[in-house]
Amino acid sequence: MVRVGLTTERLVRAGAELADEVGFDEVTVTALARRFDVKVASLYAHLKNSQDLRTRIALLALEELADEVADALAGRAGRDALAAFAAAYRDYARRHPGRYAAAQLRLDPETAAASAGVRHAQMTRAILRGYDLAEPDQTHAVRMLGSVFHGYVSLEAAGGFSHTPVDPQQSWDWIVDSLDAVLRSRAAH
Template identity: 80%
Template sequence: MVRVGLTPERLTRAGAELADEVGFDQVTVSALARRFDVKAASLYSHVKSSQDLKIRIALFALEELADRASEALAGRAGRDALVAFADTYRDYARQHPGRYEATRLRLDSETAAASAGVRHAQMTRALLRGYHLTEPDQTHAVRMLGSVFHGFVSLELAGGFSHTEVDSQESWLWTLDSLDALLRQRSTL
């Protein structure tokens, strides 16, 4: 018998909350069952496995982050768009560390192509239009921005910047200013 109120969507949201609390790697069907005070077997009518649950959380987080980034980018260009986009990723990672980690889950090509990950790449390319980059520079820039944002955020969340008196916010702004200058320098105009 299916427990009233349990749906794949509710379990996904609860799994995302659990990921933020204990870390994405610790999310399992068993851990989620304990949260609902049910036997793990009762959840298998909603999710196939712990891996299926993690994929659902990853897709949920990608969608949630894409919605935030899209809203932040609206009406912005150039440095303003770059900062809004970057700040959205950083803020999301700080507010939802487990969900942010879920966005890094490797998805099979079919699932990835149908996910909001595509929107992330499209938004990155849209903000780069303000810098008038052509190929292959645009692809290089997409990869560079993703690498810098993810690297900075990951190090910051792991406490990697806590060993110095310089505030990480200062470093963040310095990094974004440097990226903006580099992208303007590479501009084809």
């Protein structure tokens, strides 16, 4: 019998909240059952297993992040679009550390192709159109932006910048300016 009030969507959202609280690696069906004060077996009417839960949280996180980035990009181009994209990405990672970690989950190819990850790639390429990059430079730029943004927010979340008097926001702005300069110079080639 399915417990009244439990739905797959409600469980996934609660799992995402749990991920933000305790870390994505700690999210399991058992932990979620404790949160709802129900037996683990009662959740299997909605979820296959912990991997299914983790995949659904990853898909939710990718969708949320894509929505926030799309809102931030609306009406922007060039450096302004790059900065808005970067800020939305960083802000999401700071507000939702567990969900951000979930968004990094490696998905099987079929799931990945149907996920909001495709929207992320499309939005990144839309920003890069403002820099007039041809292939393969555009693909290199997509990888560079993803690597730099992910690396920075991961180091920042781990406290990697707490030992210096320089404000991390100043470094972030310097990085965005540098990326903009690199992209403009590559387009000139």
